[in-house]
Amino acid sequence: DTAVSQTPKYLVTQMGNDKSIKCEQNLGHDTMYWYKQDSKKFLKIMFSYNNKELIINETVPNRFSPKSPDKAHLNLHINSLELGDSAVYFCASSPPGLAGSYNEQFFGPGTRLTVL
């Protein structure tokens, strides 16, 4: 039933570790996104993929690497985790349309990452 799902929901890890977050959507959407929401609740786009192609790559450290094996999945791998990476990471998807404009984004439940 779940439209956009993410795993894990919570992730607690040590500085310097490498971790991955997975996202899957069963809505048949072409476009998927990763957002970071920090402690000040500011939601900022990190990456966007359309039909498995990277179309938005904001000024994110290259320790963050997204991978889209197919249109329904967008995973996020983070190398050498730092304290500042602690945040909630949301995956989202949107249906095809005018290059993403005017289209609602459907969000996953979020992954709360804590780096110790």
Place this chain on the structure above:
Amino acid sequence: RKEVEQDPGPFNVPEGATVAFNCTYSNSASQSFFWYRQDCRKEPKLLMSVYSSGNEDGRFTAQLNRASQYISLLIRDSKLSDSATYLCVVNKGGFKTIFGAGTRLFVKA
């Protein structure tokens, strides 16, 4: 200047009150506009799109003023369940969507 700015609040209002939120955006070429709602520790969800002609959905009314580059959301007859953070969202064209930092609303009995 931030691309999308909102008054962070919090707005504390009694049940039944009318409350209005404003949001300004800096890019005059922005194409589409939305209000999302985010409950505590939950994901954002679309509340309503915002059109130039203004639009209404039950107790919620959204307005867009392109000349002044601001968007508003009016909530009438506030309910306890309206307590949440309201995010102003602007699409600059293409796939780039900018979220405001949100305005927190607390509706009390």
